[in-house]
Amino acid sequence: MSRADTVSVVIPTYNRAHCIRDAIESALHQSAPPHEILVIDDGSTDDTESIVEAIGSPLVRYVRKPNAGVSSARNLGIEMATGHWIAFLDSDDTWRPTKLELQLRCLAATGSAVCFTGAVSEDGERQDGIAELDPHLPADEWRSYPRPVEFIARSLLHPLVVSLMISRKALKDAGGFDEDMVAAEDTALFYDLTCQQDIVLLNIPLVDITRERVVAGLSDHQNAAAAAARLDCAIRVQTKALGHVSGQALPPDETAASIRIVRKRIAYFLSRRSEVAHAAGDHALGRRLAREAISLTGDWRTMVRSAMLAYGYRWMAPRLQRKWPSD
Incomplete structure (x- = not known):
C-alpha cells in the first residue's frame, strides 16, 4: 500500500459497548484494509474498553479521554491519525465491505480531497441527501463538484460524516469540528468544505445507519x-x-x-x-x-x-x- 492509500479510521464512542464491536469489525473487514483504527472513548462508563481490547487486532488503537463531546473525540482522532486519508465511523453504525476501496478509487480518479458516499437506515431509506443535492446523479455512479457552495441552499439534508473520506490536510485546513457546538457540527464542516474543496459524491449506500436520527436534530x-x-x-x-x-x-x-x-x-x-x-x-x-x-x-x-x-x-x-x- 502506498502512502497515498493509507486510511486512518476514527471512531468516537460513548457508552456503546453493545454495538461497537460491529462497527470496528466492519472497518477491519474492508476490501481495502485501513492503515489504523483509532477508537476514541469519550469517557464511557460501560464495558467499551474491554470489548475493544478483546478484538485483539494490531490495527485497533483504543484511546480513553475525559468526556467532552463527539467533536472533541473526533478532533483528538484527527490529531493522532497518521494516514494520508481520514474516514469517520460512529460506534453504532457500520460500513459495507467496499466503502474504503471505492472511495479511494474516486479520489484517485479526480484528484479531489473529499468524498462522501450514500447511507441507508435500517428500514432501507436513504439518509444522505445526495438525491436532493444532485437529482440527476445516477445510482451507483460518482461525480466531482468544484467547490459546490450551491449545495448549501439546495437542501438542509447533506451527506453524513460517517460516509466521509477526506485528506488529513484538507480536514485540518477546515479547522476540524467545532467543539463548542452540541449539534450541527457536521453541518458546519460540510458547509465549510463546499467553499474550500472540490467534493466527490459517490451515489452508492455504503454506510448502514443503525440508530434513530431526528430530522434537523430537533x-x-x-x-x-x-x-x-x-x-x-x-x-x-x-x-x-x-x-x-x-x-x-x-x-x-x-x-x-x-x-x-x-x-x-x-x-x-x-x-x-x-x-x-x-x-x-x-x-x-x-x-x-x-x-x-x-x-x-x-x-x-x-x-x-x-x-x-x-x-x-x-x-x-x-x-x-x-x-x-x-x-
Whole structure:
C-alpha cells in the first residue's frame, strides 16, 4: 500500500459497548484494509474498553479521554491519525465491505480531497441527501463538484460524516469540528468544505445507519434546555451559511435565491428558539427572537408563528410549556 492509500479510521464512542464491536469489525473487514483504527472513548462508563481490547487486532488503537463531546473525540482522532486519508465511523453504525476501496478509487480518479458516499437506515431509506443535492446523479455512479457552495441552499439534508473520506490536510485546513457546538457540527464542516474543496459524491449506500436520527436534530417535547442548545447551534450554522452563499462567486440570480433560502431557515430556527424561550418563562428573549424571525421574511407559516410569539405569547405559553418541558 502506498502512502497515498493509507486510511486512518476514527471512531468516537460513548457508552456503546453493545454495538461497537460491529462497527470496528466492519472497518477491519474492508476490501481495502485501513492503515489504523483509532477508537476514541469519550469517557464511557460501560464495558467499551474491554470489548475493544478483546478484538485483539494490531490495527485497533483504543484511546480513553475525559468526556467532552463527539467533536472533541473526533478532533483528538484527527490529531493522532497518521494516514494520508481520514474516514469517520460512529460506534453504532457500520460500513459495507467496499466503502474504503471505492472511495479511494474516486479520489484517485479526480484528484479531489473529499468524498462522501450514500447511507441507508435500517428500514432501507436513504439518509444522505445526495438525491436532493444532485437529482440527476445516477445510482451507483460518482461525480466531482468544484467547490459546490450551491449545495448549501439546495437542501438542509447533506451527506453524513460517517460516509466521509477526506485528506488529513484538507480536514485540518477546515479547522476540524467545532467543539463548542452540541449539534450541527457536521453541518458546519460540510458547509465549510463546499467553499474550500472540490467534493466527490459517490451515489452508492455504503454506510448502514443503525440508530434513530431526528430530522434537523430537533423534535417536539424535548427538554427545553437541550432544545435551546441545539437550536442555538442551528441558528449559528445557518448564519454562517448566509455568509458563505453571500460571499462566493455564484451567478447573481443564484446568489439571491440562495440568500432567500438561508434567511428562511434562520427565521424558522429563530421562531422555534422563541418558542423554547417562552416555554422557559423568558418572554423578553422570546419576543426578541420572534421579531428577528419576522425581519428575515421567512415562509408564511414561520411568519404567522413568529407574529403570535411576538404579540400573543401569553395565550400560547401553556401549550409551549407542554411542548418544551423544563425537565
